[in-house]
Amino acid sequence: MTDQRWLSPAELSAWKKFIAVVELLPGVLDSQLQRDADLTHFEYFSLAMLSEAPDETLRMTALASLTNSTLPRLSHVVSRLEQRGYILRSPCAEDRRATNASLTAAGRKKVMHTAPGHVGTVLANVISPLSADDVNDLDRIMGTLLEKLDPENRFQARGA
Amino acid sequence: MTDQRWLSPAELSAWKKFIAVVELLPGVLDSQLQRDADLTHFEYFSLAMLSEAPDETLRMTALASLTNSTLPRLSHVVSRLEQRGYILRSPCAEDRRATNASLTAAGRKKVMHTAPGHVGTVLANVISPLSADDVNDLDRIMGTLLEKLDPENRFQARGA
Numbered sequence: 001m002t003d004q005r006w007l008s009p010a011e012l013s014a015w016k017k018f019i020a021v022v023e024l025l026p027g028v029l030d031s032q033l034q035r036d037a038d039l040t041h042f043e044y045f046s047l048a049m050l051s052e053a054p055d056e057t058l059r060m061t062a063l064a065s066l067t068n069s070t071l072p073r074l075s076h077v078v079s080r081l082e083q084r085g086y087i088l089r090s091p092c093a094e095d096r097r098a099t100n101a102s103l104t105a106a107g108r109k110k111v112m113h114t115a116p117g118h119v120g121t122v123l124a125n126v127i128s129p130l131s132a133d134d135v136n137d138l139d140r141i142m143g144t145l146l147e148k149l150d151p152e153n154r155f156q157a158r159g160a
Numbered sequence: 161m162t163d164q165r166w167l168s169p170a171e172l173s174a175w176k177k178f179i180a181v182v183e184l185l186p187g188v189l190d191s192q193l194q195r196d197a198d199l200t201h202f203e204y205f206s207l208a209m210l211s212e213a214p215d216e217t218l219r220m221t222a223l224a225s226l227t228n229s230t231l232p233r234l235s236h237v238v239s240r241l242e243q244r245g246y247i248l249r250s251p252c253a254e255d256r257r258a259t260n261a262s263l264t265a266a267g268r269k270k271v272m273h274t275a276p277g278h279v280g281t282v283l284a285n286v287i288s289p290l291s292a293d294d295v296n297d298l299d300r301i302m303g304t305l306l307e308k309l310d311p312e313n314r315f316q317a318r319g320a
Contacts (some may be wrong), residue, residue: 004276011287014295017302018286020315022182023228028309068183116164126178127171129304135174137297142177144289149188155180 025125032121037114042067043077044114047086047103051111056103059092063101065154086110185285192281197274202227203237204274207246207263211271216263219252223261225314246270 007015029041037044049066050056058066064074078101081087086107092098103111130138146158153159167175189201197204209226210216218226224234238261241247246267252258263271290298306318313319 004279005283006279007282007287010292010299011295014299014302015282015286016315016317017306018298020228020310020317021302021305022185023315024306024309025182027228068180068187119164119166122167122175123165125308126175126305127167129308130301132170134297134301134304135171137294138178138301139170139174141290141294141298141301142174142181144294145181145286146177146184148285148289149184150180155176155183157176157180 028125029118029121033114033118036117037110039110039114042069043081044111044118046074046077047081047107047111048115050087050101050103051108056108057100060089060099060101066156068155081107188285189278189281193274193278196277197270199270199274202229203241204271204278206234206237207241207267207271208275210247210261210263211268216268217260220249220259220261226316228315241267 026041033039033041033044039047046063046067049063050058060071060074060078063069063078064071067074069077078087078089082089086104088102088104090100090102092100127135143158146153146155150157186201193199193201193204199207206223206227209223210218220231220234220238223229223238224231227234229237238247238249242249246264248262248264250260250262252260287295303318306313306315310317
């Protein structure tokens, strides 16, 4: 441990701010979605990923990857969303051992009705306070971090 | 909702990357701390905040604020850390209705032994992949977001 490198003052300043944002932002997103749509951000994100997929359908394993979730955790959440009528599960036609999750008409309506308020929260808390240069810098920096944190691009955040 | 503004392609690109990092980073920090020190990031952060406080002591309400936690959640975590011998709770001398949390000698040792591995994780996953300019840009952008997300500077991330 003699070669331990610590953070420089500039690095520590950036890290303390960054980790504070990482701690605070999910609560802001969750609060608005819970209040206005009775959805957690994870539930909304799962529905939104399905709404963007071809035929609004994904294998459960693919949806777990896109939402950075384990399959048991996702199955639990999808069960609740299925009970609420937003998702339908069915065996995959190409591989009977696999399960597909599809958005229902009610699920599509839920995403459409929920998106404006969610986007408004993102604009108010993240995008609007930033300049166009800030947005470009944020894109570059987070892209660099994702090469490390998400090397397989499971989130497809760096382009599909 | 006719005036709904959506994200521009540049904003959406930055947001998708940013939210992916926000989702992924806590798991990376937690995994290393759990594996190497049997601590969650929240537990480590609580101990670290005490280690930086005068006399290594804070009122529970102040520690809850610094860790962005509710008092019930913090009390639960502090109970476990007290059982493990890292924290001692006592009535506040100035206000008997208030409770102080202090780091014990074992708690101080735990922070000192845990810090190098944690800092190594932060360096490897966040700081080292970034250039000095990136670190400055990250500091500026996260500072701007915190003015919105943490207006009272409870995290003291923008300087105490």
